[in-house]
Amino acid sequence: MKSQRTIITPIIIFILFFSSNSFAGPNSNASCSLDMDIRTDSIEDSIVAYKNDIIWVAVIAKDVYNLDTYQVEIEFDDSIFQFLGGYEDAQYNGIENLLHKNGGETLAFKAVEHKPGLINIANSMPGKSEKLAPEGSGIIAIIQFKLLSEHSASLSLRNVNFLDVNNVRDQIRQLSDATIN
Numbered sequence: 001m002k003s004q005r006t007i008i009t010p011i012i013i014f015i016l017f018f019s020s021n022s023f024a025g026p027n028s029n030a031s032c033s034l035d036m037d038i039r040t041d042s043i044e045d046s047i048v049a050y051k052n053d054i055i056w057v058a059v060i061a062k063d064v065y066n067l068d069t070y071q072v073e074i075e076f077d078d079s080i081f082q083f084l085g086g087y088e089d090a091q092y093n094g095i096e097n098l099l100h101k102n103g104g105e106t107l108a109f110k111a112v113e114h115k116p117g118l119i120n121i122a123n124s125m126p127g128k129s130e131k132l133a134p135e136g137s138g139i140i141a142i143i144q145f146k147l148l149s150e151h152s153a154s155l156s157l158r159n160v161n162f163l164d165v166n167n168v169r170d171q172i173r174q175l176s177d178a179t180i181n
Contacts, residue, residue: 026065027162031174032072033060034155038095038142046179051150054084057178059121059141061098061162066133068099069124069163070140078117080153080180084144086111086121098138099125111141119143128165147180154179 035058037044049055059072076083088109089097099106104125114120121141125132160172 025168025170026164027067027168027170027172029174030064030162030170030172031062031176032157032160032172033062033176034058034074034157034178035060035139036178036180038090038093038139043176044178045176046181048181049147051147053147055081055145055147055180057143057145057155058095058139059143059157060137061140062137064098064137064162065135066130066164066166067135067162068128068133068165068167070122071159071161072121072141072157073114073159074119074121074143075156075158076117076119076145077153080147080149080151081155082146082148083113083119084146086119087142087144088123089139090142095139095142097123098134098136098140099123101134101136101138102132104129104132104134109141111143124163130165133165152179152181 033043035043036047038056038058089095107124107126109123111121154177156177157175161169162172163169
């Protein structure tokens, strides 16, 4: 009986390990970051800011493949940050949403404060076009906050999901948060 357990246990572990990896979608290695300085090409995960400052934060998708739809949540301390708005891009500053990279159009960008301290961001392209679905990295949202206090605080990504043109959903686990000092 003991020898059967010795053989069966490694087999079960092998099956569980490889079956979970074999179902990983095309964006399973993608990541998502918050950039505290949208004026630069590098990703800045922290800035110094003062009470009443207006802060622009970019949400960056990295290493995506055939991205069609995304959903992201940002969690924050609403006694320190006041959510002012969310934007798909800032074309007047030359900042274009990643979904527009290949000439794609989007249905209905939304960035709403779902409850105090939690913003839900979502966007999608209509139809299924691999030709228009972007690959690579870029801005998927720009969020505007007002700083209500000079305390150090963080903005945290959570519940990040990317879908490709075939509606294969990947929950993104490589997340980079940001801080205000």
